[in-house]
Amino acid sequence: MTITRFAPSPTGHIHVGNLRTALFNHLIARKHGGTFILRLDDTDQERSKQEYVDGIKRDLEWLGLTWDREERQSLRLERYRAEAEALKASGRLYEVFETPTELDLKRKKQLNMGKPPVYDRTGLNLSDADKERLRAEGRQGYWRFRLDLERIEWNDGILGDISIDAASVSDPVLIRADGQVLYTFASSVDDTDMGVTHIVRGSDHVTNTATQIQIIQALGGTPPSFAHHSLLTGAKGEELSKRIGALSLKDLREAGVAPEALISLMARLGSGQPVELSSLDELAEAFDLSQFGASPTKFDAEDLWPLTRERNQALPLDAVRDRIVALGVPADKVERFWRVASQNITVLDDLGPWWEIFSKGAEPDIAPEDADFIAQAMTLLPPPPYDEATWSEFTAKVKEATGRKGKGLFMPLRKALTGQAHGPDMSDVMPLLEVVKARG
Template sequence: MTVVRTRFAPSPTGYLHLGGARTALYSWAFARHFGGTFILRIEDTDLERSTPEAVQAIIDGMQWLGLDHDEGPFYQMQRMDRYREVVGQMLEAGTAYQCYSSPEEVEAMRERMRAAGDKPRYDGTWRPEPGKTLPPVPAERKPVVRFKNPLDGEVTWDDVVKGTITIGNKELDDLVIARPDGTPTYNFCVAVDDWDMQITHVLRGDDHVNNTPRQINILRAIGAPLPLYGHLPMILGADGEKLSKRHGAVSVMDYPAQGYLPEAMLNYLARLGWSHGDDEVFSMQQFTAWFDLNNLIRSPAQFNPEKLNWINNQYIKQADNERLASLARPRMLAVGAEFNGNPALAPVLALMKERANTVNELADAAMLFYRDPTPEPALLAQHLTDAVKPALVQFAERCETVEWHRPALAAMVKEVLAANGIKMPQLAMPLRLILTGQLQTPAIDAVLELFDRDVILARVRKYLH
């Protein structure tokens, strides 16, 4: 079988968006499934729009997701000599030619065709043909180089997502492959790169469908093998429109700041255009074992933030608590968390992560253990009544000797309740206020276990004088 070689080839004109990340994931997973090679290629020939910051944003997004490349990153701007070499070879072979038509002349050609109801295209003025006399070369005008596209026939390929696609060569004109200054153009660079890098499978967004017949014709002209192509449908917002900033975060690197875990994002993106039965939550090891091109979905996927939150919650519940603590701590410090004298963070998060959709939600919920616990006087007066103070005194006494784990603490609290003839809320509410400053907390025995014995005694006795 052919050794699989896939590539992810973003243009660094902005951040790594969700559609690009899904393309990268599928290309990565296909290579991993077959023990192949995954290549990162930066298509940076658009000098006006490409920036180093965008390159870094793409690399950062790939690293956060854990989509490690085997080769690269390769940069097209560092391959100019190679492109010029191939342009020279094509001119020599007669598969490309120099065109001296000015941009204004080309636009005038297209206007005439539009007026005649034809598809606007270059009319072949400078295309050499047997017996054809070319116009005189204009003085001091530098030519572009055009690809000599076949005039007849069709370009057909079996798209692994969309099925068989056929486009007539009459729909394609002789595209420019090198500008007057010698810099090559996008479709030409892509074809040469895929040839040189021995790419076997090209997975990309379906906005590239119109580029594919041009690239196929160039590959055939230079004697290169054709990869298999698969064009993935776009990702839509919940309203059915193309995903954009108004639907929320679009850049992959917005998501770690919002408290999403990379494995949750990968899992969610995997299901946006691919399925494996009814499986919803799965590891990347499972995904790469299952992934093939037969279960890619032809219709556009809809981005659903609620579903992403649900998947993120599943991963938060499975996550190592120390890892969650390392993610939550900076967020909590930024809003004034005080960790000295308060419970260790990891066990607090273990207690509270069941209901958190994001690490940010988890950090917010955990703050009740890490801020000033001074309760509002009116609330304290309402719950710390003379009737309950004897039970609190006994609770403090029992705290000095009880074994400090949740079952023993729960048993001790029940014994204090029984001895004082009161119900759980009458003791739990003032304890919650004294320890955390608020009435809504997890179960009181779980809260007690998190604090050190000395902290509990000091806070309770402060209100018993």
């Protein structure tokens, strides 16, 4: 059975980079009828907050990325301790005492000697007496995983065959001096215990994957299939990290981006497949990791708006009826209003300004050279209410009285009545107009 997971840290809001990871894992699970786990990496009790847990769930639910199981790492601390003790007993987890300053000096010395800046395993040679002496000096020990110094290889679902020499990688720290279990270890225990079969994550985790493969093997588990998607850049290839706060799902949702637009773009971005407005089921059926490349992928938030417009303009009336009624649109005009306004919106919040125009009148947009023409034309327009024939009857009278025709006739009148150069057909607009400010 296919089991995937999304493991965010509840220390902030999900952004588009996180979403890509969540979406890929979700689509794999759904395509194969498997299980998608939401696993909250909340072992950092100082930074993890319930408001972010709630926000993560709200964002995923908004997108339709429902999960089959929820796990919290903070509830599994005893499990991590038990596995840590087993690794200590087997000699795979060993205690070290170097300070960050000492480690930095070691790295600089190695680089100056032309050697890779990896941990020199001094901790492996410490006797019990050495450790007691270091503790007496006020140092606190922390724990590293002893890698087997061999090549770590796997067939990556996106990057292809990967081979990393463990000798070029430092033994990873798995437990901090304060006892906090770090993600590399907690995740390995979880993936093993939960039977995770497929993991998709960013290409910045490739080295982590190499070490986690050995950790999972040391735990007696079978490493899952890994795939590493490319990292996102801005539209011009710039780093996205500096703008990532503005690209949180929360902010995109509040800006009016349609959830279908976001998942449709993120599921195809960088794959070479055309980006089309699609449902999650359609995206899952067609999802194929082999379509994606390793090169950085450009993300432009502006690409979300045409898809959002397409989705919103296709919504049935029942999906927006409550929103329209809340604007104050009379019951007998709701259907007409949606038919008229729907094809002239991008986000649903655009409906409000259209009802403002129809119900309270628009500020006329009258060019100086058209002032006399509009003043004359407005004497030929009766007061509301209007019907479907009003526009043609009105413009025919104005044409006869002024001699104007074509664009010179219709455009100034549209701008005078709606304040807009473009919009719905005026024959449909007139029955909705309750106030016309241009009449004076």
